[in-house]
Amino acid sequence: MNCRKxxxxxxxxxDLDLNPETQEAVNKHIATCPECRSQYTDxxxxxxxxxxxxxxxxxxHSADNGNPSLEKKP
Amino acid sequence: xxxxxxxLIEEAKKGSRAAFNKLFSNEQKSVxxxxxxxxxxxxxxxxxxxxxxxxxxxxxxxxxLESSFRTWLSKIAINLFRAHYREKRKHKTLCLERxxxxxxxxxxxxxxxxxELQWCILHNLxxxxxxxxxxxxxxxxxxxxxxxEISQIGGWNLAQTKIYIHRARKxxxxxxxxxxxxxxxxxxxxxxxxxxxx
Numbered sequence: 001m002n003c004r005k006x007x008x009x010x011x012x013x014x015d016l017d018l019n020p021e022t023q024e025a026v027n028k029h030i031a032t033c034p035e036c037r038s039q040y041t042d043x044x045x046x047x048x049x050x051x052x053x054x055x056x057x058x059x060x061h062s063a064d065n066g067n068p069s070l071e072k073k074p
Numbered sequence: 075x076x077x078x079x080x081x082l083i084e085e086a087k088k089g090s091r092a093a094f095n096k097l098f099s100n101e102q103k104s105v106x107x108x109x110x111x112x113x114x115x116x117x118x119x120x121x122x123x124x125x126x127x128x129x130x131x132x133x134x135x136x137x138x139l140e141s142s143f144r145t146w147l148s149k150i151a152i153n154l155f156r157a158h159y160r161e162k163r164k165h166k167t168l169c170l171e172r173x174x175x176x177x178x179x180x181x182x183x184x185x186x187x188x189x190e191l192q193w194c195i196l197h198n199l200x201x202x203x204x205x206x207x208x209x210x211x212x213x214x215x216x217x218x219x220x221x222x223e224i225s226q227i228g229g230w231n232l233a234q235t236k237i238y239i240h241r242a243r244k245x246x247x248x249x250x251x252x253x254x255x256x257x258x259x260x261x262x263x264x265x266x267x268x269x270x271x272x
Contacts (some may be wrong), residue, residue, distance in 0.1 A: 011236070011239055012240070017221075049195065050216065050246065052191055053111055053199075
């Protein structure tokens with residue numbers, strides 16, 4: 001597997017959406033190619049950072065009051 | 075879809091507001107979050123969610139359980155988002171005050187850096203990712219939806235969906251690595267030991 005092919009499969013690798021043979025080939029390439037390893041690590045870091053947005057807190061009136069406003073604004 | 079949800083949907087179709095309210099309240103937080111992640115603005119997120127609720131209530135008879143109620147409701151909200159925001163987007167400063175973070179953390183430096191980082195992420199999503207990439211990324215990586223669910227919501231086929239997710243992640247990563255987010259992320263990693271220690 002070359003760098004171009006490996007990079008094209010990064011997203012599927014992250015989602016574990018590859019067949020076992022392809023997954024093994026990409027992992028093998030990443031293990032031996034510093035540039036691809038660095039790029040895949042950056043992708044994983046970026047995804048961890050993105051997930052910080054899950055922790056954004058909504059104002060109390062938005063969703064946690066358990067009282068949908070259908071009755072108020074039909 | 076579980077039996078309770080199916081039962082509530084059937085009741086709502088028969089005209090039960092209580093059943094509809096229960097269905098909606100189960101998904102309300104998820105939809106507001108989704109709209110916030112797509113618009114970057116809590117007031118807009120609340121307005122779009124409110125509009126989506128009214129449309130869902132009117133159209134519940136046309137919902138034939140092809141997907142979960144959450145997916146169906148999210149799709150309505152996303153269609154509203156697309157209609158309202160497609161042509162209106164401008165590169166502007168997001169209001170940091172509107173991005174709230176949980177107050178359970180007792181380390182002020184962590185709160186401040188995390189807040190900056192969340193602002194950066196929202197900014198990147200809003201202004202540096204095309205709408206379809208933003209949608210694909212948010213649904214996949216923040217709402218953990220399957221490829222199939224994302225393709226239903228986005229109106230894309232499975233192959234397109236996978237391509238959009240791939241390109242969105244790549245673009246977000248490049249923007250993140252090349253932009254100011256990286257410095258905040260490094261600071262955050264320093265303060266929150268181990269979180270980025272891959």
